[in-house]
Amino acid sequence: MAARTTVQKLRDRRRAAADRRFGARLLGAAAVAAITAVPFGLLLVLVEGRWQPLRRVDAGAARRLHEIALEHSAWTSTLRFLSDRVWDPVTLRTAVAALTLWLVYRRAWRLAAWSAVTAVAGGLIGLLVKAVVERARPALEDPVARAPGFSFPSGHAMTATTSFAILLLVLLPFVPRSWRALCWAAAVLSVVGVGFTRVALGVHWFSDVLGGWLLGLTVVTLTAWAFEAWRADAGKRHADVAEGLEPELTDERPEADPLDRAPAPTRAGDD
Numbered sequence: 001m002a003a004r005t006t007v008q009k010l011r012d013r014r015r016a017a018a019d020r021r022f023g024a025r026l027l028g029a030a031a032v033a034a035i036t037a038v039p040f041g042l043l044l045v046l047v048e049g050r051w052q053p054l055r056r057v058d059a060g061a062a063r064r065l066h067e068i069a070l071e072h073s074a075w076t077s078t079l080r081f082l083s084d085r086v087w088d089p090v091t092l093r094t095a096v097a098a099l100t101l102w103l104v105y106r107r108a109w110r111l112a113a114w115s116a117v118t119a120v121a122g123g124l125i126g127l128l129v130k131a132v133v134e135r136a137r138p139a140l141e142d143p144v145a146r147a148p149g150f151s152f153p154s155g156h157a158m159t160a161t162t163s164f165a166i167l168l169l170v171l172l173p174f175v176p177r178s179w180r181a182l183c184w185a186a187a188v189l190s191v192v193g194v195g196f197t198r199v200a201l202g203v204h205w206f207s208d209v210l211g212g213w214l215l216g217l218t219v220v221t222l223t224a225w226a227f228e229a230w231r232a233d234a235g236k237r238h239a240d241v242a243e244g245l246e247p248e249l250t251d252e253r254p255e256a257d258p259l260d261r262a263p264a265p266t267r268a269g270d271d
Helices: 002-050 054-072 073-086 089-105 109-133 153-174 177-201 206-233
Strands: none
Touching: 002 073, 002 206, 054 073, 054 177, 073 089, 073 109, 089 109, 089 153, 109 153, 153 177, 153 206
16 A cells, blocks of 8 residues: 555656646747747738738739739639638637637546647737837738738637647547548648638738748747657657547546556455
8 A cells, every 4th residue: 555655656756747847838929929029020021021022922822812812702712701600710719719628527637738738828829029110911902811910820720720720630540540631631621721712812922831831830830849848757659640649638648647547456366
């Protein structure tokens, strides 16, 4: 009994230490993402202002897609519905919030923390870079859509990147292996589709969308690294990205100590 109590205390101590390191790494990853977002945004402003090839790409894409939008009203209405309803940041953030609450209900506390921090950090970093860069949105004759605020980076594109990454990396353990490639394809297609609608509707430059994708990917990568580091500290095996951040989520106790999962050894005479 004394030996078992000692082992349990060691497990609890190791778990508490892993949790402290996980929290520090999670917040540190969000801070690193924020620090790298500002110079990245400033660099993009310099590129947009002085590098003529990118300016020609931005202007050319905006002009051609705007002409198509003016000529095909039904197509434009579909893009508005996708951008303002299906892929709207409020819709995606609501889905992530519901997922986070479900993780709390499942007692997957650390994965819930990862989901929440990734979503919130992505939103705040996007607003920070917009405020620093202060890039104007495209000014087109006879616009088919309007959007408030500054242009770089695209909030829709960044939110789509972080939100679909969160949904995918959390829910993959519940998806059969034969269907996982399809899920990845659907997530990538949705993220690309969000960016396309914003440029096609004339409310963002192409480089705004590219910036949103890259910054969103940076946030997800950094916070996912923090979560994987916690798994290593807690004695869990390395999780391949193809199987989600926490493959044990399908278990009854997804974040239990690995030693607690092992069946207790039987002694001779127990039968």
